Amino acid sequence: MNPNREQLGLLYGILGMVCFSLTLPATRVAVEYFGTVGVGLGRGLLAGLLAVLLVTIFRLPRPNHAELKELVLLAAGAVVGFPYLSSWSMDTLPASHGAIILALLPLVTAGFARWREGEHPSRLFWLFSVCGSLIVTAYALIQGAGRLQSADLILFAGVVLAAYGYAVGGRLTRTRGAIWVVCWALIVSLPITAFPGAVAIWQHGADAPQNAWIALLYLGTGSQLLAWIFWCLGLSLGGIAKVSQIQLVQPFVTIMLSAALLDEPITMLTIGAALLVIVTVAGGQKSSVRMENKPMVMGSEDARQA
Secondary structure (H helix, E strand, O other): OOHHHHHHHHHHHHHHHHHHOOHHHHHHHHHHHHHHHHHHOHHHHHHHHHHHHHHHHHOOOOOOHHHHHHHHHHHHHHHHHHHHHHHHHOOOOOHHHHHHHHOOHHHHHHHHHHHHOOEEEOHHHHHHHHHHHHHHHHHHHHHOOOOOOHHHHHHHHHHHHHHHHHHHHHHHHHHHOHHHHHHHHHHHOHHHHHHHHHHHHHHHHOOOOHHHHHHHHHHHHHHHHHHHHHHHHHHHHHOHHHHHHHHHOHHHHHHHHHHHHHOOOOOHHHHHHHHHHHHHHHHHHHOOEEEOOOOOOOOOHHHHOO
16 A cells, blocks of 8 residues: 555544544533433434535535445444444443443454455554553453443444444545545435434423533534544545554543543553553554455446545
8 A cells, every 4th residue: 555645544544533532521411411312313413414515515426326235334333323322321431431442443443344345454463453452441441340331332332333334434435535425424324313313402402501512513513524534534545454543542532631521530540551552553553454456336437536
């Protein structure tokens, strides 16, 4: 793979990760007032309405039948499954603890990239990825009083769905472009997100304070739309497996923001775990990943430029 292309993908991936980093703290703030449905599906509704606007402005072409199947899989994982399950788990988990469970996402994403998208990371890559995931898993167990909580399992199920969606999205972006992929995935999910999301927001919105509204708006515009566009660009340019490892750093960013916004403590254990994870991410970026030529879902030539 072209080194300049990889570097650009890494940059987009970092931008996406930073934009994603407030997702769990914001979810925890918003879910207290809007509920699981209001946040889990309402954010998809808000992003979907913006996606309709973008498709209209940029005159993005409609997906063909094969692409529509891929978009449904993408939407099921990243628009409906993960947002709903993460909102559910945030009813009981601290945002910083949830972020650590979310750090398993890179390893699972790399697994889907290997299984479904024809990327073959080296043994050294898997070593660094597994080590990073073990570090954050151990941290999560210690923070959870040495045992898994039911909310951890709920969030992990969301992680699996998100990872699958990311792998599909990264592949589609190579032929259709990130804005096209994200917008149409959000539009495809509107039949599921629109009615229950709108009803939940309507029922709880009048009693929600300003900070809850800000959190929900961020989830719909920043996390579900803008961050996802950057992330898909990163995955498509830099490789799904490699760029996915950047999210191992996300807990560190999230914990810093959680400390500032939610007054959650930062311990020496947290700092030490974060530094070790950064080392594993750096090692993973220097490891090789072999690409297998697999048939892609193709769109029109014009659509690839969108």
